[in-house]
Amino acid sequence: MSATPSDPLPAVLQALASGAVRVVDLTQPLSESTPVLRLPEPFVNTPGLTRRRLSRYDDAGPAWAWDVLEIGEHVGTHLDAPIHWITGRDGADVASVPPGRLVGPAVVIDRSAECAADPGYLLTVGDIEAWEADHGRIPDGAWVLFRSGWDARADDEEAFLNAGPDGPVTPGPDVEAARFLASERGIVGFGVETVGIDAGAAGGFDPGFPVHHYVLGAGRYGLTQLANLAELPPTGALVVVAPLRLVGGTGSPARVLALVAG
Ligand code: 23J
Ligand code: MN
Numbered sequence: 001m002s003a004t005p006s007d008p009l010p011a012v013l014q015a016l017a018s019g020a021v022r023v024v025d026l027t028q029p030l031s032e033s034t035p036v037l038r039l040p041e042p043f044v045n046t047p048g049l050t051r052r053r054l055s056r057y058d059d060a061g062p063a064w065a066w067d068v069l070e071i072g073e074h075v076g077t078h079l080d081a082p083i084h085w086i087t088g089r090d091g092a093d094v095a096s097v098p099p100g101r102l103v104g105p106a107v108v109i110d111r112s113a114e115c116a117a118d119p120g121y122l123l124t125v126g127d128i129e130a131w132e133a134d135h136g137r138i139p140d141g142a143w144v145l146f147r148s149g150w151d152a153r154a155d156d157e158e159a160f161l162n163a164g165p166d167g168p169v170t171p172g173p174d175v176e177a178a179r180f181l182a183s184e185r186g187i188v189g190f191g192v193e194t195v196g197i198d199a200g201a202a203g204g205f206d207p208g209f210p211v212h213h214y215v216l217g218a219g220r221y222g223l224t225q226l227a228n229l230a231e232l233p234p235t236g237a238l239v240v241v242a243p244l245r246l247v248g249g250t251g252s253p254a255r256v257l258a259l260v261a262g
Contacts, residue, residue, distance in 0.1 A: 016259075024231045026239070026256040028154050030076040034225075035157040037074065037195045040167065040203070046072030073251040079189075079243040080197060080212070080222030084250040087217030094249035097221065101188050105142045106239040106258060107135070108232045112149035115171045119162055121148070122174040122199055128181070135234050140186035143239050146173070147229040150193040154227065161195060172199025175210040182214035189241075190215050191223030191256075223256060232258055 015021040028034065036048045052068045055061025073094075074080070082091025109131045115121045123146060128138070138144060148171045153159040162169045172194065173181065181190055190197055190211060197211040207213045215222060223241065238259040243252035 021259050021261060024228050024237075024258040024260055026226045026228055026258050027077045027254070028151070028225050028227045030253060033157070034076045035154070035160045035195060036072065038161060038163070038168070046074055048072065048075050071253065073246070073249055073253075074224075076253050077223070077225045077227070077256055078251050079241060079254045080216060080224070080251045081249060082216045082219050082221070084222075085209075085212045085216040087213050088219065091216070091219045093247065094243050094252045095245045095247045097243070101141075101221070102241040102243075104188055104239065105139055105235070106145050106191075106232060106237045107131075107138055107142050108145045108147050108229055108234050108237070110147040110229075110234070111171070112147050112230075115148040115150065119171065120169045120199070120201060121171040123172065123177050124174055125176050125180045128177060131234070138185045138187060142187055143189050143191055143223070143241070144181060144185075144187050145191040145223075145226065145229055145232070145239075146171075146193070147232075148193050149230075151227045151229065154193075154225065162200065166201075167203065168195075168200030170194045170200035172197070172202055173211055174199075175205050175207070178210035178214045181211075182218040182220060187215075187220060189221035189223055191226050193226050193229060194224065196224055197222035222251075223254070226256060228258075232260060236261065 030049060032049050034048055036046055039045055049071045054066045054068060056065045081094040082088030083093050111121060111123060111127060181187055198209045202209050240257045241254055243254040246252050
């Protein structure tokens with residue numbers, strides 16, 4: 001098979017080979033110490049990761065090592081499928097997400113300075129419109145990634161979950177920004193560095209957990225616990241999101257990669 005003059009893939013492969021295009025891992029390491037969401041009573045919480053050994057080059061398997069996993073669907077860097085939320089219950093499970101939705105442009109809205117000053121910072125429609133004034137309208141089919149700087153806390157569960165006397169204090173969109181992203185723009189999904197796509201205080205918003213409510217309700221997807229968003233430009237990166245194709249799954253741990261120039 002030879003490349004036709006209009007085939008763009010040889011140029012992409014050449015750019016990867018030369019280093020003109022780099023692959024950035026947006027995935028947090030997944031282990032028994034990966035922090036997980038803590039919902040208040042009376043809600044049931046997800047377990048994190050546990051592993052049981054099958055063999056380690058021993059009597060149970062002399063030449064091989066392998067383990068069995070127990071893990072919540074919503075642990076670590078993971079995708080939220082529409083059916084995760086009641087507003088999206090008639091939408092897609094994680095196995096039904098079309099592959100073309102999992103590869104696409106990323107835009108990065110950076111409010112890390114604001115989040116450093118105020119860990120409960122809420123992303124607003126004004127922030128999104130200010131970003132568009134600088135970089136153009138959020139393209140249809142884009143993944144919108146919210147850079148908060150929270151990935152620096154990922155190895156410290158207490159700092160990452162940041163529980164206060166009135167609940168978790170972590171950044172995320174306000175109600176109007178969640179509605180705007182779901183209804184006013186043709187995004188594929190919304191990604192964050194925090195434990196959930198909603199702000200820590202969002203259980204008390206109206207509606208509760210508005211990003212879940214509006215974004216998953218609109219048949220779009222969520223991505224959590226992302227790393228290394230600081231390495232992405234505001235526009236121009238390409239993301240590859242790879243959750244398990246789990247039949248009936250409400251979400252799945254995912255490997256998330258970005259292709260960036262330079
Ligand atoms: C269930 C209820 C509330 C939240 C979540 C799950 C998540 O963060 C999640 O992983 O989807 S906020
Ligand atoms: Mn989730």
